[in-house]
Amino acid sequence: MAIADTAGHAPHTGKPTGLGRWLFATNHKDIGSLYLWFSFIMFLTGGVMALAIRLELFSPGLQFWQPELFNQLVTLHGLIMIFGAIMPAFNGLANWMLPLMIGAPDMAFARMNNWSFWLLPPAALLLLLSFFVPGGAAASGWTMYAPLSTQMGMGMDMTIFAIHILGVSSIMGAINIIVTVLNLRAPGLTLMKMPMFAWASLITAYLIIAVMPVLAGAVTMVLTDRHFGTHFFNAAGGGDPVMYQHVFWFFGHPEVYIMALPAFGIISQVIPTFSRKRLFGYTSMVYATASIAILSFMVWAHHMFTTGMPATAQLFFMYATMLIAVPTGVKVFNWVATMWQGSLTFETPMLFAIGFICLFTIGGLSGVILSVAAVDTQLQDTYYVVAHFHYVLVAGALFSLFSAVYYWFPKMTGRMYSERLGKLHFWWSMVWFNVTFFPMHFLGLAGMPRRIPDYALQFTDFNSLATIGAFCFGLGQLIVLYNLLISLRRGPPAVEHPWEGAQTLEWRIPTPAPYHSFVEAPEVDADDNGVIHAVRGGTHH
């Protein structure tokens, strides 16, 4: 027994090498890196599609793409950014950092972790290949509303199966995160002391498990409507196309929090570090996160104000939506209060975090405006909505990801990124992001619909401006790519403690993080937001 035991736990001497290290990986750090690189590639892929969209919209009339292809580009841009870039990136960060932050040897199910990742490339491949099949890729928008989606060519079927696979992947990833957080925390790190990033990942994972199956159900019904004669979304047989929207948005609204809560978690780690203060109002942060998650199940029909719902339903969903602004406001307040009277420094992660707070708040406020049913009747499906969700997704989710990657880069790689390039990347992104997306508010208010390849002449100026902004923004992302690649190889070695304000557990282990960290669980003396006073035990190799 004892012999078998040591065999099983034998310190995995050295790293696996070659391609097998990545294909067969069971190490959370390797899998985390895979996730992060994959999502960056998807970000560039989706970004190229965005630029193709903006290119067409530079001036009125049809210049580059036929409307069919334009719609396919819009659809795939949305799907790839959401399911290929943002969600996997957060999962990758959780993979990398959670075990280090809570003192776990790895993720709870290391082998399943591998599968969660390796299901992503096949799904992405299905999506991208669908451009080349008869009829082209899905052109229904990422929302895949029936009856559009019940009519298209086989690209739609490939999209449906891709979504099934993505669902399996993210559900397994989420189960892994939940079990790791609940079961593998180091003794002493109780739930109400855990870092906010762990809380955010935990609650996000719960949302994923709750809604990805619903999306799977929705697209499965689309599939059977398309090929097996059902009438779920067809009134001729007693179904209803609006039902699709209900099922979809029951998934869809929690989905936006799946892309926002982990961002909140990251910001709640970065802001205290660079303010050299404790996070203000930790407990209220935890409850705010939880209540956002619960409320997110009760607001889905704010995407459907123009579908002819009864007025009472409109009122309910309007007020419920506004209610979410309360816990969100609590968070913004707490971040600002954390910075208040702190000794702030503005390294790249902090810049992105502050940029996040400013711009996410703008996106949140335009969200409150959209939640007013009477206003949304005007703005639904206009560029105002496009502006709104890019403020929360690009300046929100994406900026927080940049912040996180810069923040943890020294711990992950043992090298320092170039601060100069980092700052350039931030200011460049900040400026061009606003040049791209701020004018879209005006376009939407003036009535320009979204998802069209052509527009009326009076919209030209703002559109041209947005296109210039988009190309510059896109170009700026090469700065971070270059910075990361060059720093990986030639960056100066990171010091043991690059950020003196960082107090969570991951900064208590050697830099770069050993391949197997916390093979033995440490015992920690912890405080709010994962602040560590003392660590006993816990071996690495």
Next chain:
Amino acid sequence: MQTTVESRHYFVPEPSHWPIIGSLALFCMGLGAAFAINEMPVGSFVLAAGVALLVWMLFGWFGDVIREGLRGLYHAQEDMSFRWGMGWFIFSEVMFFGALFGALFYVRVISLPELGNMQHKLLYPEFVPSWPLVSGPGIQATYEAMQAWGLPAINTLILLTSGATVTWAHWGMLRGHRRVLSNGLLLTVILGVVFLTLQMWEYSHALHELNLTLASGAYGMTFYMLTGFHGLHVLLGTLILAVVWLRVRRGHFDERHHFAFEAAAWYWHFVDVVWLMLFVFVYWL
């Protein structure tokens, strides 16, 4: 001392090639299915290859897990992880059925009454918002609905009994009565198979005598989708229980280490509860 050292080491598996084979399998299945349902060449072949790969992967992967379990690599903490994991997996399944039940309720409570109201009289003058729905321009052939108090009621009894037999087996496991354990499991598997056989029989009755198909409008689609996905889950549950039974026959598990058995039992109870919901809302009311 020994135990504290053990409990401090959480088991982390060696690199494994099974997940990537599983990914290849799902890729082939997705691509193959998309080609097959659009009558493109090689679609069904690729789909079949994907399924074969998946089956191979499942055998290999679960084989590894079982061997690790037998080597005593899983301790209390790992066991707890498995339990949480299975619980959350079942929750995801609940949400999947939730979407389909949501569609059923939506159709019955919202879309049918609306299609039959005054506003729609102009569009569908003949439409009668009855349940089971019999009219509608998309419903081409007449059909009859299923009766609750025939086969479905018997099937309810069978599943409920099987819930009792699996609990009996569990009781045997906890007290070390291997005979009870083995017989209880075998009985449960048999009941599962009987349920599935009766369900197949019911389907063929519905298809051939009642003329009820997936294309029979709102009633047919919800009937087949809900009972069909439930049936698939019963099939899966039966297979899992059968594997557990085979493992019991080989002397696996003891009073303390039998997570696989409990996971199978939880899954079986979940399938049971879904059936009760089905019986009430699809067959009966």
